[in-house]
Structures are given as structure tokens and as C-alpha cells.
Amino acid sequence: MKRTIAALLCGAALALPAIPPPAGAASTALAPLSIRGADVSSLPKSEAFGGRWLDAGGTRRDALAILRDSGVNTIRLKVWVNPADGYNNKSRVLAMARRVKALGMGLLVDFHYSDNWADPGKQYKPAAWTSYNFTRLRQAVYDHTYDVLNGLRSQGTAADMVQVGNEISSGMLWEDGRSSNWGNLSQLLISGTSAVRTVFPSAKIILHLPDGGDNALYRWWFDNARSRGVPFDIIGFSYYPVWHGTLAAFRSNINDITARYGKPALVVETAYPFTAGNDDFLANVVGGSEPYAGYPATSAGQTNMLRAVKDVVAAVPNGRGLGVVWWEPTWTAVRGSGWDPTDPNSGNAWENQALFDFNDRALPALAELGR
Known part of the structure; x- marks a missing residue:
């Protein structure tokens, strides 16, 4: 996710000026997207602490089955190395992968190369790796990378797509792999991508940046990656309308970048609030006055914003817009399943951007995601 977890820790609500939606933003999507995804990395922990999920009709069911039956066809799971709470590690990802594949959905594995959140504001090494030379x-x-993917292969749950790093505009595995040292960063990325190719030769490799409306960032970063021989199959975008610029800027960037590198694009993270309210003790990372990006924080506003993002992706020339993945649609306010793996009492600052309401019922935007 784009916002650093420090913002969640301080519990500060974010209020931004409204940006008018572009003309036609609420129109029907141009064509069905091939990838209609959801990152549900928090789901096993929420389940362990008593979370529940209801379908649109109000029936309590398995959250993954609700997603699948709503049209979601791909699940994204993050991998941490040795997290303090024991979630999002190899064994948990393998267990989730079995559930995902049993439901007939695709699997996107997202390597953070950290024990905790990796994003543009922090890309810290796992504790076990801190003393390693380069x-x-x-x-x-x-x-x-090999170990986790080989575990998936051994149990017959192949990864269809693999992210080598998460929102790595500023690099990974600091200080060695900062993007100010592209020689090092490229070698680390090549190590990860080599492991992917060894275990799953047909899996698509994704390199993922935040700030989906920032064309200069994407050109600078991918020019460096390409010139240093870093292999990739898909360009991964985070596009959160609250933080990442207008839909027009996103449209311009995704169209330019896919043409410049001749690669398809996937929005691997997006979300938008359905309410300005709060369902636990921790202030939401998107809160305060609204609308935030030209759409109200309502169920209809959330649905219309998602439809607008889908329209941008569907309209990418030459069919290079693959799809959209909603970030943490099942992360509701379940006490014990907070953001900080080192603190069991931490809260959730994201529940107003889930695709289940504060009564745990599926919101209309979930049907929009799967259509």
C-alpha cells in the first residue's frame, strides 16, 4: 500500500481536497478485464480472531467463496520472511494457496523481502539478513524466493504471477538495494526473478511501483530496470485515487508506459472508501472530510470509482490492460487482526475501504470488481 504504516501508527486521518471526476467516469466498463483480483493477505488472521463475512444476500459464508462467486478470479498474497505474528510467512501462504486453487482461482504471490510492511517509505531487511554482505x-x-515457490510447486498450487518486490520505487532491502544504487538493486531483482524462472518458467513476473499517476517516476524506474537487463513480463501499478493523482494522470501514465516498454499492465493495488466512518478504535488512514477524489465516501461512490479505474485499464491500447486487484477487501475491523504484526492490540485503519460493510455484508463494489 502507498501510505507508510507510520501514518497508521499515529492514527492520523487523511483529508484531501476533492478532485472533480472526469467526464464519463461512471460509465460501464469497456470490456471484461481478464484479471479481477483481490489481495486477502490479512484473511487468515482475521478468521483466526473471529471475523465473519456475509454475501450480498446476508448469508454467512467463506470469504474466498464469496469473492469467487462474485466474479473475482485471482487472489494476491504477500510473503514476509519471519513476521512476529506468524502470518504471511511461507507456511501460511502455502495453506492459503491450497484454498485459492481449490476454488479454481489464479494466484499472485507478492514478495516483500522483509519481516514487516515494505512500501516506498520503508524497505527494511528481514532481521535474519541484516548482517549479510551483498x-x-x-x-x-x-x-x-525459490523456497516459497518450490513449496507451492510441491503441493501442486502453482503461482500464476509473482511480484519480485512490493512498491519498490525506492528500492528494496535497504541500504544495499536503494534505487539510488541501481547496480545493486538490479542484481537483487535479477536474483529474485531467476528463482521465479527456475521454479515456474511460465509464471508472469511483475515489477511493481506505487504512484500510478506519476509518469516521470515510471519512466525513470523502468528505463533503469530495462537498461540493466532486469526481466519482467507485467508492469504492476498501485493506483489509489486519494493519493496517486487524477484518473486522467493515471490514464496518461498507463497508456504511455505500456507502449514505451511493450508490456501489459496490472493494477495490483487499488481501493476507495465506502464511508467516512470508523469501525474500531484506530482512525482510518483515509478519514475526515470527503469526497476524497471527486467521489463521495459512500457505497455508490466506491462502486463508481472502481468502475472508473476499470474503464481506464480496459481502454489501454492493444489490449495491454490486464485487470485490477483490490487491496484487502476482506480486512474488516476484527479485534486482534490489526496492522502491526508486533502488536496484537493494534487496530485496523483500512476497514472503510474494504468491500464488506460494518455489518460484514458484501458491498455492491464487490460485484463491480468481479464483473
């Missing part, structure tokens, strides 16, 4: 660090990236 040669050993490169090997650790390969070994960790």
Missing part, C-alpha cells in the same frame, strides 16, 4: 544478500533473495 553477495550473501543476493543469494538470500534467490533462496527465499
